Amino acid sequence: MTNTIKKQITILVELQKIENEINNIKLMIKSVPEKIDGLDKRFKTFEQTIADEELSINEFKKKYRNNEIETDLNLSKIKKNQEKLKFIKNNKEYQALLNEIDQANTKNFAIEDHMLNFLESIDAAKQTIAKQKDEFLKCKEQTSKEKEVFKKKTEQGEKKLIQLDIGRNKITKNLDPVLLKKFILVKQQQYGKNAVVPVKDAVCQGCNMNIPPQLFNELQKCDSLKFCPNCQKIIYWNNLLE
Numbered sequence: 416m417t418n419t420i421k422k423q424i425t426i427l428v429e430l431q432k433i434e435n436e437i438n439n440i441k442l443m444i445k446s447v448p449e450k451i452d453g454l455d456k457r458f459k460t461f462e463q464t465i466a467d468e469e470l471s472i473n474e475f476k477k478k479y480r481n482n483e484i485e486t487d488l489n490l491s492k493i494k495k496n497q498e499k500l501k502f503i504k505n506n507k508e509y510q511a512l513l514n515e516i517d518q519a520n521t522k523n524f525a526i527e528d529h530m531l532n533f534l535e536s537i538d539a540a541k542q543t544i545a546k547q548k549d550e551f552l553k554c555k556e557q558t559s560k561e562k563e564v565f566k567k568k569t570e571q572g573e574k575k576l577i578q579l580d581i582g583r584n585k586i587t588k589n590l591d592p593v594l595l596k597k598f599i600l601v602k603q604q605q606y607g608k609n610a611v612v613p614v615k616d617a618v619c620q621g622c623n624m625n626i627p628p629q630l631f632n633e634l635q636k637c638d639s640l641k642f643c644p645n646c647q648k649i650i651y652w653n654n655l656l657e
Contacts, residue, residue: 420637424651426590427598427611433583434602435609440572440579447565454558461551468540468547475540479533482526489519489526594640601642601649612643615653622646 496516503509587595601610612621617631624645626634634641634652643650 420639421655423591423594423640424611424637424649425656426586427594427649428651428656430583430586430590430598431609431611433579433586437576437579437583440576444569444572447569451562451565454561457554457558458551461547461554464547465544465551468544472537472540472544475533475537479530479537482530482533486523486526486530489523493519597640598649601647604647609648611649611651613653613655614643614650619643619645619648619650620653621648621650626650 493516496512496519500509500512503512590598598610602608609621612619614620614626614631614634617625617628619626621643622645624643626643626645630641630644631652633639634650635654637652637655641650642648
């Protein structure tokens with residue numbers, strides 16, 4: 416009986432390893448679309464940044480043109496007023512016209528400062544766009560490589576799943592149907608976590624709780640399947656499979 420239980424537990428432990436590997440591969444395959452979506456979102460970030468900078472450039476150019484028009488109008492007024500000065504003989508009117516010319520010049524100086532700022536902002540935005548485009552190309556190349564890696568991993572994972580499924584079906588044929596049902600039930604109760612765990616120094620490795628001394632003694636005899644009274648998992652003596 417001892418050898419029979421030991422053999423069955425050995426099969427259960429091996430089955431659990433296979434199922435854990437199957438679950439890990441399935442999780443990996445399931446996560447691939449989300450990871451690829453994350454890679455694609457990086458493109459959208461670059462595209463949005465470039466679009467925002469191009470919009471800023473257009474706004475700066477528009478403001479620059481408006482200021483340019485305004486300075487041209489002021490220059491036209493200045494020229495007209497300078498022409499008028501030649502014909503004015505009244506000192507009061509002459510001073511008033513000079514003040515008007517000075518104000519127009521002062522206004523143009525301020526506008527020209529704004530125009531210089533707009534030009535600097537346009538240059539900065541162009542540099543940002545150039546940098547983003549460069550990063551975009553690098554990102555595109557890197558993303559292409561990463562997608563290829565994900566593709567290969569998925570293909571390898573799917574092939575591995577077929578092999579593991581064959582291995583699982585093979586070993587379950589040597590497992591007592593009753594034990595298999597218990598294994599599946601415990602696994603469901605543990606929400607997919609390990610259903611079979613060793614007990615080391617009277618401590619269940621599934622929940623890290625001590626099991627009763629009598630149960631630990633019975634466990635070492637290996638004459639029947641035992642369950643942890645705390646976590647309800649199938650337990651076996653740690654030295655059993657050594």
